[in-house]
Amino acid sequence: MEYEAVIGLEIHAQLLTSSKAFCSCSTKFGAQPNMNTCPICQGMPGTLPVFNKRALEYTIKMALACNCSINGISRFARKNYYYPDLPKNYQISQYELPVSEHGWVIIETEQGPRKIGITRIHMEEDAGKLVHDERNPVSYVDYNRTGVPLIEIVSEPDMRTPEEASSYLKTLHSILVYLRICDGNMEEGSFRCDANVSVRPVGTVEFGTKTELKNMNSFKNVQKGLHYEINRHTEIVREGGRIIQETRLFDPTSGATVSMRSKEQAHDYRYFPDPDLLPLRVDEEWITEIKNGLPELPAEKKERFIKDFGIPPYDAGVLTASRELAEYFEEVVNYFNNPKLVSNWIMTEFMRVLKADESSVKDSLVKPAQLAELLRMIEDGKISGKIAKTVFDEMWATGFSPDKIVLEKGLLQVSDTSELESIISKILDDNPAEVKKYLDGKTQVVGFFVGQVMKASKGKANPGLVNKILSEQLSKLSA
Numbered sequence: 001m002e003y004e005a006v007i008g009l010e011i012h013a014q015l016l017t018s019s020k021a022f023c024s025c026s027t028k029f030g031a032q033p034n035m036n037t038c039p040i041c042q043g044m045p046g047t048l049p050v051f052n053k054r055a056l057e058y059t060i061k062m063a064l065a066c067n068c069s070i071n072g073i074s075r076f077a078r079k080n081y082y083y084p085d086l087p088k089n090y091q092i093s094q095y096e097l098p099v100s101e102h103g104w105v106i107i108e109t110e111q112g113p114r115k116i117g118i119t120r121i122h123m124e125e126d127a128g129k130l131v132h133d134e135r136n137p138v139s140y141v142d143y144n145r146t147g148v149p150l151i152e153i154v155s156e157p158d159m160r161t162p163e164e165a166s167s168y169l170k171t172l173h174s175i176l177v178y179l180r181i182c183d184g185n186m187e188e189g190s191f192r193c194d195a196n197v198s199v200r201p202v203g204t205v206e207f208g209t210k211t212e213l214k215n216m217n218s219f220k221n222v223q224k225g226l227h228y229e230i231n232r233h234t235e236i237v238r239e240g241g242r243i244i245q246e247t248r249l250f251d252p253t254s255g256a257t258v259s260m261r262s263k264e265q266a267h268d269y270r271y272f273p274d275p276d277l278l279p280l281r282v283d284e285e286w287i288t289e290i291k292n293g294l295p296e297l298p299a300e301k302k303e304r305f306i307k308d309f310g311i312p313p314y315d316a317g318v319l320t321a322s323r324e325l326a327e328y329f330e331e332v333v334n335y336f337n338n339p340k341l342v343s344n345w346i347m348t349e350f351m352r353v354l355k356a357d358e359s360s361v362k363d364s365l366v367k368p369a370q371l372a373e374l375l376r377m378i379e380d381g382k383i384s385g386k387i388a389k390t391v392f393d394e395m396w397a398t399g400f401s402p403d404k405i406v407l408e409k410g411l412l413q414v415s416d417t418s419e420l421e422s423i424i425s426k427i428l429d430d431n432p433a434e435v436k437k438y439l440d441g442k443t444q445v446v447g448f449f450v451g452q453v454m455k456a457s458k459g460k461a462n463p464g465l466v467n468k469i470l471s472e473q474l475s476k477l478s479a
């Protein structure tokens with residue numbers, strides 16, 4: 001019997017507000033432990049939360065971008081559980097009345113686009129962090145993260161393969177970053193994902209028993225964890241065994257998942273409306289205002305790039321994966337209207353140095369106007385594509401204009417016909433054996449001559465002109 005997987009994802013994204021969800025403490029990552037705390041986020045008795053409106057605005061942005069409906073009234077609820085990183089012994093979350101529901105996004109798969117449903121997007125606060133001392137038998141607690149606003153995005157169980165799950169994650173990640181409401185940093189935990197997975201015989205409707213995979217901190221680990229878990233489920237079910245509903249942890253070192261605890265049910269948390277916080281009312285006017293302020297999202301941008309710039313879908317996908325990169329591309333094209341050449345340069349040279357330096361687009365010393373200038377020099381035949389790469393590296397390191405670098409380093413392309421003619425005739429004179437080969441019909445030896453000319457000109461000879469003069473001189477010899 002054939003089995004298929006059923007996957008649903010829960011994403012937690014930290015919102016980029018400057019203060020926490022229910023107090024005025026800073027949300028800045030990397031501060032000294034417990035520096036960003038106050039009696040409210042430390043859970044002291046007698047304190048009262050004050051809700052951060054910006055967190056609601058950001059949540060509505062995401063909800064609209066994911067085609068969700070916004071509930072006019074929503075409520076905060078207490079999710080009760082005990083853990084040392086949760087000083088109040090409850091987390092403020094939303095339960096029966098989330099701020100938004102019933103959305104969808106389109107993801108790219110190898111079989112084409114697929115629509116994935118979104119059950120709900122709700123707000124909650126983050127918990128603190130336990131730090132375990134490797135050498136001593138003690139653990140510390142850091143409450144800096146306590147109370148940082150989060151949204152939880154719950155998908156429908158619409159995904160069937162780990163690849164689809166990964167594509168869905170990337171889609172949501174890129175929307176969040178485009179909206180500038182989350183920095184998307186998976187290593188620092190500002191974008192995290194849990195997966196619910198089960199298997200069932202192909203063609204059946206009923207779901208199998210699911211397990212939950214916790215906190216996989218990279219796109220790759222999500223795929224690996226799901227692959228492992230799906231295989232584990234399938235093997236058990238095939239042999240007539242039963243899946244235990246539980247929470248499991250993916251171990252990136254072994255590539256396996258291990259049991260963590262039996263899965264809690266919602267009723268274990270004793271959710272109830274938070275009496276310290278009034279229901280939230282969102283009026284239509286504000287929703288419209290937020291909607292009108294939404295930026296162009298990755299999928300729309302990609303379509304527009306294909307249509308307006310005539311670049312291949314692959315290029316458009318790479319360029320629009322990041323909003324900064326897409327904006328950079330558009331600016332270069334503004335100065336130099338050859339979108340395919342611009343796209344090639346950004347996808348190869350520009351992205352290569354970005355990656356090597358772990359640098360960001362906005363920190364790049366090569367400004368769009370300068371890259372455009374460089375590309376124009378190639379088009380005008382002033383420098384070869386190969387030399388341009390050297391010039392580009394220099395621009396990247398110094399921030400100088402290509403003009404200045406080319407002049408100072410004497411890199412202008414040699415397009416002087418008489419100069420090239422004399423170089424070429426000298427090379428033909430110096431290599432009689434190779435010339436004889438050519439005359440004997442071994443025309444591939446032309447490549448050798450071109451190489452010699454490039455070497456003699458230190459890579460500056462205009463390749464088109466070299467080929468032309470070379471074939472003229474060789475055909476004279478064979479006449």
Ligand SMILES: [Zn+2]
Pocket residue numbers: 020023024025036037038039040041042147
């Ligand atoms: Zn605080």
